[in-house]
Amino acid sequence: MRWRAIKKELSHNKWLYIMFLPVFIWFILFAYWPMYGLVIAFQKYNVVKGISGSDWVGLKYFKQFFADPYFFRLIRNTLLVNIYGLIFGFPVPIILALCFNEIRNLLFKKISQTISYLPYFISTVVVCGMALTFFSPSVGIINVILGKFGIESIYFFQDPAYFRTLYVLLGIWQGAGFSAIIYIAALSGISPDLYEAAKIDGANRWQQIRYITLPSLVPTIIVMLLLNLGGMLNTDFAKIILLYNPAIYETADVLNTYVYRLGLKESNYSYATAVGLFQGVVGFILVYGANYISRKVNKTSLW
Incomplete structure (x- = not known):
C-alpha cells in the first residue's frame, strides 16, 4: 500500500519532482558527497597518499586546536560578530517589512523595495x-566629514x-x-478580514500591528532565528x-579565516x-537545542 501511495504521488506531481531533480543532484554532489573528506580531520593527511593511504591519528588535531593559544580569541571573535549581528541586524529586515507593508502608494512602495534589495546583488569585493x-x-x-568638524582622521x-x-x-x-x-x-498571507475586524473594533494602525501583524509573523521569525543560530x-x-x-x-581573526x-x-x-x-558540530547542536526548546515552548520548529 505504501509503495502504491508513493507511486501515485510521483505520478501526480512528476513535473515538480523533475524540476527538483537538479537541486537534489547538486546537493548530493557538492554538499553530501564531499562530507567523506571529513575523515581527514582524524588523519595526518598526505596529498600523495590520499585519504585512503594517510596515517590515522585520531583526535590529535582536535586536542591541538583546543590547546592552541589563539583558541579563545577565535571563539570570542566569531561569537561576538555573530551575536552583534543577531542583536542589531536580525530585527532590521522585520522592521523594513513592516514599513513596506504600511506604504499605500504602490509606486513608492516598489521603488523603496527595489532600492533596499540592490545592495544584496553587489559583489562582496x-x-x-x-x-x-x-x-x-x-x-x-x-x-573628510569628520575633518570639517575639526576631528582628526581615524584609521x-x-x-x-x-x-x-x-x-x-x-x-x-x-x-x-x-x-x-x-x-x-x-x-x-495574513487575512485582510483580521484587519477589517480590528478596524470595526476601533483599533488604530499601531494596535493592528501589535495584535495582528506581529503575532502572525512569530512563526517566521522563530524559523529564521533558528537558522541564524546554526x-x-x-x-x-x-x-x-x-x-x-x-x-x-585581535578582533577580526575568526575561525573561518584561521582555517583559511x-x-x-x-x-x-x-x-x-x-x-x-x-564548527559544524557546534552549529548542529545549537540548531537542534534551539529547535527543541522552541517546539516545547512555542509549538513552532523546523522539524
Missing part, C-alpha cells in the same frame, strides 16, 4: 572596496576597536533588504578576508578540517 574607500584616513568621505581598518562595528553595519546594509522578502511574503560559528568569510589585516587580528590560513596558506589540511568539523 565591490562592497569591501567601497568600505575601504569611504573609511580611508586620507580621502575617505567619512574622515578605521587599522584599529581593532572599529572592526566589529563596521562588519555588522556592512552586513546589515547589504542583506537587510533581501532578507525582508521573507517577512513581506509572510505578511501577504551559523553562530560561521562568518562572512570573503568579507572578513577582504577587510582585515594583521593589525586588527592553516589549510590553504600553510597546507595543514588535517588541522583545518578538524576546526571546520568543530
Whole structure:
C-alpha cells in the first residue's frame, strides 16, 4: 500500500519532482558527497597518499586546536560578530517589512523595495572596496566629514576597536533588504478580514500591528532565528578576508579565516578540517537545542 501511495504521488506531481531533480543532484554532489573528506580531520593527511593511504591519528588535531593559544580569541571573535549581528541586524529586515507593508502608494512602495534589495546583488569585493574607500584616513568621505568638524582622521581598518562595528553595519546594509522578502511574503498571507475586524473594533494602525501583524509573523521569525543560530560559528568569510589585516587580528581573526590560513596558506589540511568539523558540530547542536526548546515552548520548529 505504501509503495502504491508513493507511486501515485510521483505520478501526480512528476513535473515538480523533475524540476527538483537538479537541486537534489547538486546537493548530493557538492554538499553530501564531499562530507567523506571529513575523515581527514582524524588523519595526518598526505596529498600523495590520499585519504585512503594517510596515517590515522585520531583526535590529535582536535586536542591541538583546543590547546592552541589563539583558541579563545577565535571563539570570542566569531561569537561576538555573530551575536552583534543577531542583536542589531536580525530585527532590521522585520522592521523594513513592516514599513513596506504600511506604504499605500504602490509606486513608492516598489521603488523603496527595489532600492533596499540592490545592495544584496553587489559583489562582496565591490562592497569591501567601497568600505575601504569611504573609511580611508586620507580621502575617505567619512574622515573628510569628520575633518570639517575639526576631528582628526581615524584609521578605521587599522584599529581593532572599529572592526566589529563596521562588519555588522556592512552586513546589515547589504542583506537587510533581501532578507525582508521573507517577512513581506509572510505578511501577504495574513487575512485582510483580521484587519477589517480590528478596524470595526476601533483599533488604530499601531494596535493592528501589535495584535495582528506581529503575532502572525512569530512563526517566521522563530524559523529564521533558528537558522541564524546554526551559523553562530560561521562568518562572512570573503568579507572578513577582504577587510582585515594583521593589525586588527585581535578582533577580526575568526575561525573561518584561521582555517583559511592553516589549510590553504600553510597546507595543514588535517588541522583545518578538524576546526571546520568543530564548527559544524557546534552549529548542529545549537540548531537542534534551539529547535527543541522552541517546539516545547512555542509549538513552532523546523522539524
